[in-house]
Amino acid sequence: MKLRMKLRLRQIVIFLFCVFLSVFSGLPIKTVKAQEIITADRYMQTVSERYGSIRDYEANVVIRSGGTDMTGQLSFLNPSFLRIDFMRPADQVICFNGQLLTVYLPEYRVVLNQEISHRSSAATGASLASAQGLVLLRRNYISSFVTGPEPQPLDPGSRENVVKLRLTRRTVSEGYREIILNVNPETLIIRRIEGRTIADALVRFDFTNVRTNLGIPPGRFIYDSPASANVVNNFMFRDTD
Numbered sequence: 001m002k003l004r005m006k007l008r009l010r011q012i013v014i015f016l017f018c019v020f021l022s023v024f025s026g027l028p029i030k031t032v033k034a035q036e037i038i039t040a041d042r043y044m045q046t047v048s049e050r051y052g053s054i055r056d057y058e059a060n061v062v063i064r065s066g067g068t069d070m071t072g073q074l075s076f077l078n079p080s081f082l083r084i085d086f087m088r089p090a091d092q093v094i095c096f097n098g099q100l101l102t103v104y105l106p107e108y109r110v111v112l113n114q115e116i117s118h119r120s121s122a123a124t125g126a127s128l129a130s131a132q133g134l135v136l137l138r139r140n141y142i143s144s145f146v147t148g149p150e151p152q153p154l155d156p157g158s159r160e161n162v163v164k165l166r167l168t169r170r171t172v173s174e175g176y177r178e179i180i181l182n183v184n185p186e187t188l189i190i191r192r193i194e195g196r197t198i199a200d201a202l203v204r205f206d207f208t209n210v211r212t213n214l215g216i217p218p219g220r221f222i223y224d225s226p227a228s229a230n231v232v233n234n235f236m237f238r239d240t241d
Contacts, residue, residue: 038149039143040143040144040145040149040165040166041138041143043143043145043149043163043165043183044138044143044165044181046188047181047183047188047190050187050188050189051188054078054212054213055077055078055212055213056075056076056077056078056212056213056214056215056216057075057076057210057211057212057213057214057216058073058074058075058076058210058211058214058216059073059074059076059207059208059209059210059211060072060073060074060207060208060209061073061074061084061205061206061207061208062205062206062208063203063204063205063206064202064203064204064206065201065202065203065204066201069088070086070088070089070092071086071087071088072084072085072086072087072088072092073085073087074207075216075220075221076216077216077218077220077221079098080096080098081096081097081098081218081220081221082094082095082096082221083095083096083220083221083223089105089106089107090106091104091106092104092105092106092107093223095221095223096116096221097218097221097222097223098116098221099115099116100113100114100115100116101113101114101115101116101236102114102223102225103235104223104225104226104229108230109226109228109229109230110229110230110231110232111225111226111229111230111231111232112232112235113231113232113233113234113235114233114234114235114236115233115234137167139170140169140170140171140174141167141168141169141170141174141179142167142168142169142170143165143166143167144165144166144168145163145164145165145166146164146165146166146180147164149163150163151163151185152164154182154191154192160191161185162182162183162184162185162191162192163182163183163185164180164181164182164183165180165181165182165183166178166179166180167179167180167181172198175197175198176195176196176197176198177196177197177198178195178196179193179194179195179196180192180193180194180195181193182194189207189210190207191206191207191208192204192205192206192207193205
């Protein structure tokens with residue numbers, strides 16, 4: 001396996017756990033009242049309440065990292081079940097069933113497994129995939145609006161408007177120095193997540209066609225890897241008790 005590809009994949013997987021799952025494990029917090037001053041932190045609470053009402057969802061996802069685009073179908077089940085079946089690269093899979101993270105790379109005929117425990121998850125941010133996820137995200141990052149609470153174009157010249165939240169890390173221990181959340185102001189669904197690493201690399205997730213509360217069964221997050229594939233365990237880190 002090429003080192004660059006492996007490092008990029010690790011970067012994407014960690015970003016999924018540090019940001020994506022933490023946001024979608026939203027806590028039931030009171031909605032911001034219309035007459036209150038809207039701060040970035042209060043707006044995040046409102047988004048959290050919206051996701052607190054979502055049991056499961058499906059979405060189309062595009063992941064951009066290092067100039068490479070990956071596209072797939074994403075399934076999520078609260079509190080932390082996640083699966084992405086990719087169309088590009090074809091047949092690639094990322095699956096997390098709450099305990100085991102599995103990545104299948106068909107190009108190399110290899111399955112990468114990682115057991116997630118309390119200690120190991122603290123090292124990678126996977127512990128954020130829990131009822132305390134959003135609390136930890138808010139604790140580790142400072143929230144602010146990019147320009148203000150008013151909706152603005154997703155991209156220059158775009159007709160799609162979003163509210164842009166900037167999350168800046170409080171300590172150097174966080175792998176991403178800055179995270180931008182782009183939120184649909186009408187649905188309070190996150191449209192795009194962008195993370196910038198300490199090396200100034202950008203990882204971006206775009207979510208479209210989000211469909212919520214479909215009754216997705218837990219069995220969807222059990223992945224049966226091809227029998228002919230090589231298996232590599234503890235590919236992100238080695239778990240020590």
